[in-house]
Amino acid sequence: MPRTDDILSTLRMVKQENLDVRTVTLGINLFRCIDRNLNQLCDNIYDRITSSAKDLHATCETVSTRYGIPIVNKRLAVTPIQRIGEGFAPEELVEIARTLDKAAAEVGVDLIGGYSALVHGGHTQGAINLIESLPEVLSTTNRVCSSVNVGTTKAGINMNMISLLGKKILDIAHATSDRQGFGAAKLVVFANAPEDNPFMAGAFHGSAGADTVIHIGVSGPGVVKRGLERFLEAVPTCSLDEIAAEIKSTAFRVTRVGELIGREVAARMGVRFGIVDLSLAPTPKIGDSIGEILELIGLKHVGVPGSTAVLALLNDAVKKGGVFASSAVGGLSGAFVPVMEDASLAAAVQKGYLTVEKLEAMTAVCSVGLDMVPVPGDISPETLAALMADEIAIGVFNNKTTATRIVPVPGKKAGEFVSFGGLFGESVIMPVPGNGCSHDFVSRGGHIPAPIQSLRN
Amino acid sequence: MSKRYIITLMAANRVGILSAVTTGLAELGANLMEVSQTVLNRFFTIILDAEFPEHRKPEVIVAHLKDFCRPYGVEVDLKDPEQEILQEMSEDDVERFFLTVTGNDEPGLIRQISARISQEGIDISDLYAKRQPDLSFVMVMELSVPYGIDVLQLKNDLESLCLKEGLIVTLQHENIFAATNDPRPIRLLPVKSVHAMYAE
Numbered sequence: 001m002p003r004t005d006d007i008l009s010t011l012r013m014v015k016q017e018n019l020d021v022r023t024v025t026l027g028i029n030l031f032r033c034i035d036r037n038l039n040q041l042c043d044n045i046y047d048r049i050t051s052s053a054k055d056l057h058a059t060c061e062t063v064s065t066r067y068g069i070p071i072v073n074k075r076l077a078v079t080p081i082q083r084i085g086e087g088f089a090p091e092e093l094v095e096i097a098r099t100l101d102k103a104a105a106e107v108g109v110d111l112i113g114g115y116s117a118l119v120h121g122g123h124t125q126g127a128i129n130l131i132e133s134l135p136e137v138l139s140t141t142n143r144v145c146s147s148v149n150v151g152t153t154k155a156g157i158n159m160n161m162i163s164l165l166g167k168k169i170l171d172i173a174h175a176t177s178d179r180q181g182f183g184a185a186k187l188v189v190f191a192n193a194p195e196d197n198p199f200m201a202g203a204f205h206g207s208a209g210a211d212t213v214i215h216i217g218v219s220g221p222g223v224v225k226r227g228l229e230r231f232l233e234a235v236p237t238c239s240l241d242e243i244a245a246e247i248k249s250t251a252f253r254v255t256r257v258g259e260l261i262g263r264e265v266a267a268r269m270g271v272r273f274g275i276v277d278l279s280l281a282p283t284p285k286i287g288d289s290i291g292e293i294l295e296l297i298g299l300k301h302v303g304v305p306g307s308t309a310v311l312a313l314l315n316d317a318v319k320k321g322g323v324f325a326s327s328a329v330g331g332l333s334g335a336f337v338p339v340m341e342d343a344s345l346a347a348a349v350q351k352g353y354l355t356v357e358k359l360e361a362m363t364a365v366c367s368v369g370l371d372m373v374p375v376p377g378d379i380s381p382e383t384l385a386a387l388m389a390d391e392i393a394i395g396v397f398n399n400k401t402t403a404t405r406i407v408p409v410p411g412k413k414a415g416e417f418v419s420f421g422g423l424f425g426e427s428v429i430m431p432v433p434g435n436g437c438s439h440d441f442v443s444r445g446g447h448i449p450a451p452i453q454s455l456r457n
Numbered sequence: 458m459s460k461r462y463i464i465t466l467m468a469a470n471r472v473g474i475l476s477a478v479t480t481g482l483a484e485l486g487a488n489l490m491e492v493s494q495t496v497l498n499r500f501f502t503i504i505l506d507a508e509f510p511e512h513r514k515p516e517v518i519v520a521h522l523k524d525f526c527r528p529y530g531v532e533v534d535l536k537d538p539e540q541e542i543l544q545e546m547s548e549d550d551v552e553r554f555f556l557t558v559t560g561n562d563e564p565g566l567i568r569q570i571s572a573r574i575s576q577e578g579i580d581i582s583d584l585y586a587k588r589q590p591d592l593s594f595v596m597v598m599e600l601s602v603p604y605g606i607d608v609l610q611l612k613n614d615l616e617s618l619c620l621k622e623g624l625i626v627t628l629q630h631e632n633i634f635a636a637t638n639d640p641r642p643i644r645l646l647p648v649k650s651v652h653a654m655y656a657e
Contacts, residue, residue, distance in 0.1 A: 002555075002631070004585050006638040007597050011557055011627055013637075065609045068629035256636040256643065263645050327642070 010253075011068075018222035018288050019254060020070040021261050022281055024060050025113075025198035027205035027213040027274065028052050030079040038092050041084070042099040049076065049103035049112075052212050057108040059268050063261055071261065076104055077203035077215070078114035086126035090133035094140070097133070101141040113203035115146040118193070121155040122447075131161065134168050138183035139175035145186045145201035147403075149193040150388075151396045157191070157448035159389065165189055166385030166442065170408055173377065177410035180418050184407040185372060189388050191395030191402045196275045197331040202403060213274040214266040215331065218258035219281040222288040224250050224318075228296055243297060244317040251321025254278060259326040277331025278322040279367055280314070282342035284425040290314070290335050291344025302345055303354030311335060312365035332401060334367030339427050340407075340420065341372050346427035356387070356430050364394050369402040374418045374429045377410040384408065386438035389448075397451045459508040461490065461538060462515060466522065468531040470501040478503065481525035485518055486510045544580070551580070551601040553631040554608070556615070558596040560624035567596065569618060574598075577606055594624075599631075 013019040033044035056074050064071045078100065085093050097115050104112040115137060117127040127148075134146060148165060151157035173181030188202035195206020198215035205213070227250040232238065238246075258276040266273035282289045291302040294310050315334040322329045337359065339345045348354035356373065363369040369391045375384070388404045395402030409418045412429055419426035466478055475494065482489070487507040494503040509518060515535050522533045556574075558566065571581060583599035602608065612628045619626040636643050 002634040002638060004595075004597055007555055007557060007634055008595065010634055010637045011559075011629075015625065015627070062609075065612060066630045067633045068627050069633065252640075253637040257633065259643050260632055260636040260645075263643060267645060324640075 012226075013220075013223045013253065014069060017220075017226040018283075018285065019220050019257065020072050020218075021064075021216060021258055022219040023073040023075050023198050023200070023217040024056070024071055024261070024265055025075045025077050025203055025215045025217065026053050026056050026269075026271070027077045027196070027203075027209055027215060028079075029205055029207075029209060029211050030081075030084050030114075031207075034084055036087070038088065038095060042095060045078075045084070045096065045099050046103045049078070049100070050106050053107040053109065055269055059265050063264050063268070066264075067257075067261065069257055069261060073111070074109050075198070075200060075203065076107070076109050076112040076114075077198070077205045078112065079205050079207060080114055080116040080118055082117035082124070082127050082130050083207060085130065086124060088126070088129065090129045090136070093130055093133040094136050097137040097141055097144050101143050104143040110143060111145050111200045112143050113145040113147065113200050114205060115144050116148060116204045118149045119158050119161045120149050120152040120191075121158075123158060123161055127161070128164070131164055131168055134187060135171040135175040135183070138172050138186050145188075145203070147188040147190055147193065147202045147204060149190040151191040151392045151448075152450075153192060153396050153399045153453075154450055156450040157389065157392055157396055159442070159448060160445045162189070162385045162389050162392065163382070163442050163445060165388065166381040166383075169384060169406065170379070170381055173408040173410055180412070180420065181377065181407050181409045182420055182424070185405060185420065185424060187405065189392070189404045191392040192400060193403070194331050194401055196277075198275075198277050199279060199281065199332065201405065209274070210272045212271040214262055214269065214271055215274040216258040216262035216276045217281070217331065218254055218276060218278050220250070220254040220278075221280045221282050221290055221293060222285075223254055224280060224314075225287065225289070225293050225296060228293065232296065240297075240313060244313055247314060247317035248321035248324070251278060251318045252325040255322040255325035255329065259328060262328075273328065275328050275330030276322070276326050277333050278318060278325075278329065279332050280318060280335040282336065282338065282345075283423050284341060284343050284346075286343060289342045289344040290337055291342050291348060295344065301351060301353040302348040303358045307358065308362050308365055311337070311362050315366040332367040336368050336371060337362060337366060338368075338372035338405070338425075339430070340374060340418075340425040341423060342425070346425065349430055350428045356432055359430075360390060360394070363391065363402060364398060367401070369395070370404045370406055372405055372407065372425070374407045374409050374427055375432050376413050376429055376435075377408050378413070378435070379408050379432055380436045380439070382439040382442040383432060383435045383437070385442045387432060389442070393448070396448075458511040459488070460511045460513065461506065461508050462518065463504065463506055463536045463538060464518070464522070465502070465504045465534045466526070466531050467500065467502045468526070468529045470496050470499050471529055474501050474526070474529045474531070475503070477526045477529060478522065478531070481522045482507060484525070485513060485521055551603050553582075554600045554602050555629055555631060555634065556596075556598040556600055557627045557629075558594070558619060558624050560594060560619070560622065561592070563594070563622045563624065566594070566619075566622065566624070570598070570615065573614060573618060574600065574611075577611060578603055579606065
């Protein structure tokens with residue numbers, strides 16, 4: 001029999017500290033579906049998805065029961081649709097998106113990622129058409145999520161596409177103005193996008209991946225926070241290196257839960273097991289917050305001086321614990337700072353401690369980037385593009401993944417309140433200084449060359 | 458030739474008691490095969506599986522151990538496995554689950570839960586239960602669950618049973634505890650075995 005305190009501590013993580021498997025994501029390669037006839041292509045895609053994922057929901061339920069671990073979401077990620085739908089017009093691509101939406105509904109998943117384009121090295125007409133179709137797709141489908149990779153460390157940054165996305169994100173927000181611009185929350189703009197990311201909205205199935213693959217996203221800010229609280233009660237004067245060691249230990253245990261669930265779901269479905277992504281993905285629930293962890297370590301508010309350093313410590317310790325726990329760690333694996341989805345971050349914005357500029361600095365040392373950031377509806381497309389370019393440059397020039405999920409809220413100004421409800425959370429709208437001052441830079445277009453890999457000072 | 462016996466010993470715990478027991482056994486020519494010992498509320502208990510020379514009589518073993526451990530007041534009981542009806546359950550036919558119950562101390566709880574579990578032919582292979590200083594109650598049962606049991610149904614039944622008493626019950630396969638507490642790599646059954654085992 002395992003030690004009783006080991007059994008009880010595992011139980012405590014689940015029952016009291018919100019440990020769950022945030023997502024089991026089935027990656028599906030769609031290359032075999034390609035056809036020049038749109039109807040045939042859509043039929044092929046629908047059949048491929050519904051046959052591959054027919055057992056996903058039931059298998060997850062069985063495994064969840066077996067281990068007593070909640071599996072919150074079951075999701076799908078498909079080959080970037082740009083690759084499948086090259087040559088189709090924007091309105092035809094919308095039909096493909098509706099097929100994805102229908103197939104996802106049929107197999108009982110809430111989100112499907114992969115309505116995506118990869119344009120870091122240059123763009124095809126297919127990529128442009130896909131981006132042009134986004135306002136229609138994200139306003140008329142329920143489950144489809146999109147992403148565009150606009151830069152990599154090897155290829156540099158495609159500023160033409162960032163400029164186009166600046167316009168399109170505003171179009172998406174206006175197309176969903178009845179939902180306060182919510183459509184923009186389903187689009188991620190990436191630098192160095194991982195091809196095995198299980199988290200939405202940025203998941204897609206990498207073109208070098210297997211036919212089908214199971215990826216796991218585990219979360220656990222609540223577990224890390226409670227573990228740290230207990231440690232600080234026992235050793236109130238502990239140093240930062242001791243705190244890092246404690247976080248690593250918790251990250252190890254959380255990652256292990258993900259690997260166990262992933263391996264078993266994959267084995268039962270007869271598909272390959274891919275990766276575990278241990279990302280501290282907060283929810284608006286009190287106690288399930290990255291900001292609260294930062295405050296626990298010694299900051300009165302998120303965003304005050306020291307925030308970047310503490311976040312770096314947290315992000316690094318999470319990765320180290322995860323890597324020791326599993327040889328299959330991948331995806332993003334770190335700490336997310338989605339403003340609207342984290343009550344503590346949203347509160348810091350409201351009190352004025354957390355600004356866009358400080359958040360951008362913090363994203364240089366953690367996962368993702370300017371995530372779920374609500375901005376005024378009157379932001380200019382060029383300023384929006386420039387804000388994205390800044391975040392993408394952090395990723396490209398530091399050889400890491402960064403991303404933006406910026407939501408312009410139509411008809412609202414900085415300081416006003418926006419709420420999407422549920423896991424998407426709420427916040428006051430963040431001011432973006434210098435609106436309209438980046439027009440000439442963005443209008444130049446072209447490509448920011450790939451960064452030098454030596455002389456890195 | 459040798460003969461195996463199962464022996465239990467119990468006494469108020471004192472330093473030196475295990476040394477006396479094992480010395481007494483050595484004098485009887487015993488070879489220990491398996492031992493489990495615990496101290497509960499300051500009482501020492503041990504159950505052991507030992508081989509003795511074939512000619513050694515059970516009454517001699519008990520008398521010698523009692524006599525040798527007289528300073529400790531040890532009670533000794535002996536069973537001959539050949540004289541008992543033993544349950545046949547292969548390790549290959551069962552999976553190990555842990556049932557954890559936490560909440561207020563409710564009289565009769567273990568009785569009710571064990572009755573429900575026995576209906577399914579599930580063996581309770583280990584049990585830990587303790588009232589905490591705050592009068593709450595923690596119980597962990599190790600269950601040998603035969604393949605084919607509807608774990609979800611059992612879990613739902615136990616949850617309804619405990620909900621009435623305001624208790625939280627959790628049923629989890631043992632792998633989750635190895636995964637979260639043991640640094641060794643996770644090892645699952647080969648895919649084929651998993652499919653064969655859960656084919657419905």
